[in-house]
Amino acid sequence: MTDKSGPAPSPAARRGRFAPTPSGLLHIGNAFAALLAWLQIRRAGGTFVLRIEDIDKPRSRPEYAEQILDDLRWLGIDWDEGPDIGGPYGPYEQSAREERYRAALARLERDRWLYPCYCSRAELMAIASAPHGLAAEGPAYPGICRGLTAEERQARSLAKTPSLRFAMPEHEVTYVDGIAGPQRFPAGAGGDFVVQRADGIIGYQLAVVVDDADMGITDVLRGWDLLDSTPRQLLLLKALGLPAPRYAHVPLLYGPDGRRLSKRHGSVTLRGIRQTLRSPERLIGQLAHLAGLLERPEPLKARELTPCFELSRIPQKQVIVSENMLRLLSVP
Numbered sequence: 619m620t621d622k623s624g625p626a627p628s629p630a631a632r633r634g635r636f637a638p639t640p641s642g643l644l645h646i647g648n649a650f651a652a653l654l655a656w657l658q659i660r661r662a663g664g665t666f667v668l669r670i671e672d673i674d675k676p677r678s679r680p681e682y683a684e685q686i687l688d689d690l691r692w693l694g695i696d697w698d699e700g701p702d703i704g705g706p707y708g709p710y711e712q713s714a715r716e717e718r719y720r721a722a723l724a725r726l727e728r729d730r731w732l733y734p735c736y737c738s739r740a741e742l743m744a745i746a747s748a749p750h751g752l753a754a755e756g757p758a759y760p761g762i763c764r765g766l767t768a769e770e771r772q773a774r775s776l777a778k779t780p781s782l783r784f785a786m787p788e789h790e791v792t793y794v795d796g797i798a799g800p801q802r803f804p805a806g807a808g809g810d811f812v813v814q815r816a817d818g819i820i821g822y823q824l825a826v827v828v829d830d831a832d833m834g835i836t837d838v839l840r841g842w843d844l845l846d847s848t849p850r851q852l853l854l855l856k857a858l859g860l861p862a863p864r865y866a867h868v869p870l871l872y873g874p875d876g877r878r879l880s881k882r883h884g885s886v887t888l889r890g891i892r893q894t895l896r897s898p899e900r901l902i903g904q905l906a907h908l909a910g911l912l913e914r915p916e917p918l919k920a921r922e923l924t925p926c927f928e929l930s931r932i933p934q935k936q937v938i939v940s941e942n943m944l945r946l947l948s949v950p
């Protein structure tokens with residue numbers, strides 16, 4: 619399948635979003651993706667949407683959502699529609715949008731895209747549908763329950779509530795990423811993924827595509843760890859007869875030791891960084907420099923960067939954060 623997204627939508631019609639999961643504090647890598655997604659839309663004169671992805675209620679906390687909004691405001695990132703201000707496509711919290719996901723599930727079931735899976739959670743924990751890439755998910759689901767007969771399903775349903783999986787079609791998926799370039803995923807890449815868990819919680823992949831389509835999102839700019847989710851999302855959109863946005867995946871941040879930026883490198887949450895830096899300009903300058911938008915990391919306000927934004931300047935894959943920058947963020 620090739621993504622046949624047409625020419626770029628007119629500037630006024632561009633709609634982008636930042637869609638954090640409130641299961642923890644905003645990390646500098648999330649702030650990097652949020653800043654770039656926001657700059658892309660502000661540069662285009664479009665509409666920026668903030669959506670809280672709290673579909674997994676047990677893992678989400680309202681206080682994290684509050685803190686994320688506050689951190690974004692501190693950075694100078696604003697939004698035209700969101701949970702605090704509403705908008706024409708609300709609600710902007712996934713926990714309040716369940717009916718829409720159920721309608722999409724019903725349509726997928728009707729069109730025979732789904733099958734029940736009885737594999738136990740313990741067996742499959744590593745391969746559950748998670749939003750952070752195949753590497754984090756472990757091996758692809760081997761399709762154990764795909765070929766069960768109606769009788770076998772009935773018998774197993776007596777003992778166990780199944781999850782629902784999307785049956786990956788037998789063709790490859792290709793699309794052109796705005797940063798990563800042409801992408802090709804072999805048929806079935808990643809395996810059949812969960813769209814509804816056995817506990818009834820809707821899977822990330824389904825919720826995100828329903829929301830992006832419902833909210834008229836034309837441009838998805840997000841972290842590289844979600845690149846592997848894109849073929850699944852394109853397939854779901856196609857199965858649901860929904861239009862696909864254009865995708866661009868920004869690089870992840872790594873420490874000077876070549877490891878993914880984390881606590882071991884010092885203050886990497888916005889809450890921590892805010893205790894060190896009194897205002898956001900130096901952080902913004904550093905992030906813009908990492909994104910290839912500024913030659914030198916000079917302190918700037920987020921909105922001053924709008925004219926510098928070019929998707930083509932953003933480097934591919936991974937970006938190494940210098941010792942200097944880490945020192946700046948960690949030392950009072």
Ligand code: GLU
Pocket residue numbers: 637638639671749826840841844
């Ligand atoms: N909610 C996801 C996360 O915080 C991001 C979803 C997306 O941008 O598609 O990782």
